Amino acid sequence: MDQSKRKCLESKGWKIGTASDFLELTPEEAIVVEIKLALSQSLRERRQKLMTQKDVAAKISSSQPRIAKAENGDASVSIELLIRAMLATGATPRDIGQIIAGVG
Amino acid sequence: MDQSKRKCLESKGWKIGTASDFLELTPEEAIVVEIKLALSQSLRERRQKLMTQKDVAAKISSSQPRIAKAENGDASVSIELLIRAMLATGATPRDIGQIIAGVG
DNA sequence: TAACAATATATCAGATATGATATAAATACA
DNA sequence: TGTATTTATATCATATCTGATATATTGTTA
Structure with a gap:
């Protein structure tokens, strides 16, 4: 991973150490991060076509700020x-499965 | 869902109310439960062929009791x-995606 | 431009998930 | 049979994730 992507992730709360790569993460942890980012991106894309962050939050008893963080790939x-947010946009398990399957 | 399945889920900590179906859960919550149970089953199947719960735990800095709970579909x-446990058994994002895609 | 809607950021107390530990129960196998 | 291995259950302090709230920023539209 290049320098700019690392800084981007760090700004969102991801602790990826001081190395210039995912070397400080176990392979499993690295894939989990990638899965989260893929879901995050997909959530934003789907949601923007259909509804506001507030709408999504209401459907799953969450809050607009939390959906914002979800879409921004925040580590928290x-x-x-x-997944709950994706489902709120109408995504099916099939949709979600395909996103995860596409990681790596 | 029949009575026996409901009691089974409740014994594992799932709060599905007093109804005889998933009616007390939002559609999104119900699917999340199904995804968890599908992953749980698949984890056990994969893991048993390859390694012990202790082995899986070691790979992802978890504990044997936690892996036991994961395989037993515990709500916690x-x-x-x-997903981390699945990855520890060698499952790929593709494998995991297919399991999730098969829910519903 | 002003006014409004949508999104982002910050903080926080409460809830949930966590690994660790101890130990019970089940299983394998000599 | 007994003994070792594996898995299940219980408890607990800590870490993480949560929704709520306030508010700043951005974007849209009149």
């Missing part, structure tokens, strides 16, 4: 919240 | 831990 957002 | 286990 769980995979579960990302 | 996050999707993230399920």
Whole structure:
């Protein structure tokens, strides 16, 4: 990973150490990060076509700020919240599965 | 869902209310439960062929009891831990995506 | 431009998930 | 049978994730 991507991730709360790559993460952790970012991106793309962050939040009893963080790839957002938000946009398990399958 | 399945889920900590179906869960929550159970099952199947719960735990800095809970579909286990455990068995994002895509 | 809607950022207390530990129960296998 | 291995259950302090709230920023539209 290049310098700019690392800085980007760090600004969102990801702790990827001082190395210039994912070397400080186990392979499993690195893939989890990639899965989260893929879901995050996809959530934003889907949601923008259909509704506001507030709408998504209401459907899953969350809050607009939390959906903003989800879409921004913030490290504090769980995979579960990302999936719940995706589902709120009408995504199916099939849609979500395909996004995850496309990682790596 | 029949009575026995409901009792089974409840014994694992799932709060599905008093109804005889998933009616007390939002559609999104119900799907999340199904995704967790699917990952849980798949984890056990994959893991048993390859290694012990202790082995999986070591690979992802978790503990054997936690892996046991993951395989038993305990409600306290996050999707993230399920995915990390799957990855520890050698599952790829593609494998995981297919399992999720098959829900519903 | 002004006014409004949408999104981003900051903070925080409460809830949930965590690994660790101890140990019970089950399973394998000599 | 007994003994070792594996898995399940219970408890707990800590870390992480949560929604709520306030508010700043950005974007849109009159």
